[in-house]
Amino acid sequence: MNKTVMKENFKLKNFISKNTQKPLLAMLIDPDKASQKHLKQLAGKIHDFTPDIFLVGGSVMEQSLFDETVEDLKSLFPQIPLILFPGSHYQVSSKADGILMLSLVSGRNSDYLIGQQVLAAPKIKASGMEVLPTAYMLIDGGSLSSANYITQSLPIPADKPGIAAVTALAAKQMGMQFIYLDAGSGAQNSVSPQMVEAVKKETDLPVFVGGGIRNIHQMKSLVSSGADVIVIGTLFEEKLDEIKSMKEYIQNLIISGSLKSKI
Template sequence: MTIRESILNKFKYKKKGAILLLDPEKYIDTTGFNNIISKAVHHGVDFFFVGGSLLLQKNMDEIILHIKAINPQIPVILFPGNVIQISDKADGILFISLISGRNPEFLIGQHVVAAPLIAQTPLEVLPTGYILVNSGKATSVNYMSQTLPIPNDKPALAVATGMAGRYLGLQYLYLDAGSGADSPINPDIIYHVKERVGLPLIVGGGIDSLDLAKTAWDKGADYVVLGNGVEKNPSLLTEVLDYAKTYNLSLDVDQ
């Protein structure tokens, strides 16, 4: 099954998924890294995202090979912060257009440079509209992209941005409050974007409890992304993945 087929399966049957975002610069302790990967695999994580604002290609290759040595079945997807973060060791890549910003480099500029490189790899390309939402503080994405996020109390603006992304032919939407966000995305934004745009929806940033993950899912997220919250509370990963598994099994029984 391709990554696209896996995502559309969740989307079609309204099942819930969870993704673990790994920034290689934060994982220096090999034992701790192995533990979190093994726990994610054991409890049924859907995908691994690998990326960060300052990573080099060497970092990407090393962490991807490390993940695949532990479990080669679960797809590893690149979540690139810039054009040099491309690795043919991964399974797929989020081909991200930062549609909430107005910096041409992150709307199309770096994509033109990256496209010929990606074409030489077996990576499954996932055209994704990336919408950055204000989390209450400046994040690495704000700084690196030099763009302003959408206000967290403006669902209509987020909806219009998502609709524009769909009309441009993007196949997935990623609502993100940014790494280490002080607050998660307003549930109203998640709800209205999903209702009006109707694309598979990924939501991340500031999800540091099971209740926040459940809220994002309940409002329409197909996948939640866990990152900093797991670093601070490793049990969060188990709680979220176990809940998703139980919820999805209940849908199978109902059908």
């Protein structure tokens, strides 16, 4: 679904929000770790187990490297929507299909609440890409994440679903259309099903959940609690058997029609 073959009326918002048949599986790509050679190897490895969405973002600051990663991914996987997951205003590429316009609502650092977004706004407008207003919430995953360090913000405690729920509610009232709960790359623990359920119940917005998801059992619990998009990183490369199980689980939900009523 790159821009040359995607239908004119295709909207990422509808693809995520109104996908009533199944949860979506997203793969997070960090440009810092994604050379062209690496991506070609990845394409061969996950050929039969491709994600529904690619998210691209990380701590990289070099614009050319970021653009190159996006372009390579679109060339290798033209049928898969590619959405930017920016860590800063540098991470904007017109070659992407859309961007999560992240606002860090779990912290109190104004630079990541609105500052970086102001710097990125003109380039995003010029690109013409679809913008997905997203409340980004860092959740304690048991260890200090890169996002916590870079944004100089404290995560929401893992055992405080109520705080997460009211934070997400405030974000919805401010106009956010998506929620992203992130325990951080390599987190010891994923976001709890209890927190996902609380956020979903309070907002009824599409919920992305990422960080520390390593097996099908965690995925099932998160989906049952209300997660709409499960974000996976290196698991796609390290444990294809788990990815296969996740894909089969989603397919079985479609066939059996046993998805929970919220989807």
